[in-house]
Amino acid sequence: MHLSEKAVDPPGEARADLDIFLDYARRMDFRNRDGAPLIDWTTPEQAYAAWQRCSAGRPCDYTAITYERLRGGSGIQWGGERLYTDGVFNTDPGYCETYGQDLSTGAEFTAEQYRAKQPAGRAFLPAADYQPSPEVPSEEYPLLLTTGRTVYQFHTRTKTGRAPELNAAAPDVWVELHPQDAARHGIAEGDLVGIASPRGAVEARARLGGIRPGVVFVPFHYGYFDVDPARRRPRAANEMTVTAWDPVSKQPLFKVAAVRIAKLAGSDD
Secondary structure (H helix, E strand, O other): OOOOOOOOOOOOOOOOHHHHHHHHHHHHOOEOOOOOEOOOOOOHHHHHHHHHHHHOOOOOOOOOOOHHHHHOOOOOOOOOOOOOOOOOOOOOOOOOOOOOEOOOOOOEOOHHHHHOOOOOOOOOOOOOOOOOOOOOOOOOOOEEEEEEOOOOOOOOOOOHHHOHHHHHHOOOOEEEEOHHHHHHOOOOOOOEEEEEOOOOEEEEEEEEOOOOOOEEEEEOOOOOOOOOHHHOOOOOHHHOOOOOEOOOOOOEOOOOEEEEEEEOOOOOO
């Protein structure tokens, strides 16, 4: 856990999120069960204290983590250096926050199914049989695409793309290839490459590196908000990814898609 202090005052007529929240609560006249104002705090530290009271006695108990402790170093690991040193876990039916789900289907277990396991503080290590990805390489799309980050950019670059130093360090999309895959397609370092899936395509300069053979990597940061429409080319990685998600976490499966690659004309531009 880390404490993030306010860096600057809001510019112009902008307002801090906390001020907007408190103003909304006042206008709505939210009340507690005793008729008193529901929100009885006004500062960030008071808001955190309210959260501490809410978390008391729960698995995410923050009552011992004060502002003073958070300001004392580089952060605090919640729960201490090691959790569950007594061998008792938060699995008691009257205390746990969920009864769990089937990892293959996402179906939630009922209270009766959960109690039948006699949890009583025992740890559960769920497992599931291997299942192939929703899309695997084929003769038409023989390579596996994975997407990810570069250290210089964040998400869709709406912030980092406006920082000159960060933008200069990683200004455009690229595709990383294993030298064997590149040679098989006549691609050299810096060539303009087309990467296509059954859904969409990206054009990117090639980087040859230590990625696994049969796999290509494209960073997902690059869209079109900062590109001159006259010079625009496909570069948004998620236009190629699969519309599917994990049944339990609901995490989108952006890391696996089948693609093909080809060297494009104009690679020497």
